Amino acid sequence: MSDLILYSHPFSSYCQKAIVAFYEKALPFTQRMLEDEGAMGELKAAWPFGQFPVLKDGARHFAETSIIIERLDQISPDIPMIPTDPDLALETRFMDRVFDNHVQAHQQRIIYNALRPEADRDPLIATEAKARLETAYAWLDGVMSGRTWAAGEVFTLADCGAAPGLLYAHWTHPIPKDLTHLWAYRRRLLARPSYARALDEARPYRNYFPLGAPDED
Template identity: 55%
Template sequence: MKLQLFAHPFSSYCQKVITALYENGTPFELRMLGEETPEAITEWCALWPMKRMPVLKDGDETVLESTIIIEYLALSHPGPVRLIPADARAALKTRLMDRFFDNYVMTPMQKVVFNQIRPEADRDPYGVREAKAMLDNAYAWLDGAIATSEWASGDAFSLADCAAAPSLFYADWVHPIPETLANARAYRARLLARPSFARAVDEARPYRGFFPLGAPDRD
């Protein structure tokens, strides 16, 4: 039975998993979550009442949270690209970088985006400033961490890069990476050129009008 991914192509966490699936050419059915697909929405809500994307359905198995989904794929549907290193210590660095991108790039980026969606009276300018300050710190740290390697945790594309790709893609729209941080900017460019992520970005292009801050005319 083909894997089913309950997701939306424009969602950053969905792109993280979609990139992993494309990286290994893993067949799956996209169960599109949108106003035009109420049946998928109903099934998704029954599978995961927290109503967070993505959710993977593999026969009778339901897998939640993007990192866990990629870990599950590595165990249950391995492909030619090993996204979790076999060496335990190398895997620790990969998992650390995965958490770095989710917690210190994706989370503050989303805080700025979600603030824009709120009614104006309920917006949190102080929180937005905090989020952008965290992004500045994350960019600066990443610039040093990526200085001598092609990918986030070494010379091989991994789970960490699946997390980095949508994180940096959208974060640079929200709060641009300074031109002085050449390593971080070059790494983002490498991610955009990676065929698996480039495909995910292209498939999401029709939805750029949904970006509440206005999608920039680039990328």
């Protein structure tokens, strides 16, 4: 196995998603911090969109976090992040899409809007994104009423993304307190050793959060 290099930043939710998978597998890797201009230049040479994380595995590069984690399963299959059972694998991929497209995407719309100069902010973006988050929260509360983890009783790819997704989503637009099943799931994610480690590594960068990071997490 070649040395694995992850171009990433500890505070990025999508980077945390990949890092959790590394920690779940106890798979060694080198992190190229994207505060380093040289690292960002290397990333853009391989992936001109400039989005991160990007995994370098020998001469190959892998972008998009879910694909990176699938690659880690190929490298280290003993602790799969995508179950081998076809039905569980499909549910895992589905829930992964839910957290990326219906939680993280709307949370980030609010953040990107907040980062604009005040005169350029669009209040409709925030209103629409918050409504979408509320729909996602309510739906997830029902789903998680009968599950320990996102796809059932095994920690998977979907949970790797759910952990930072729900962390930052609540910071951005609070999860209602009456959604007790979703709150219990969020607490389990924060207590998972792999994510607790990633979360601690991100703490020095909390001042980057434009809406103000709460003390509770």
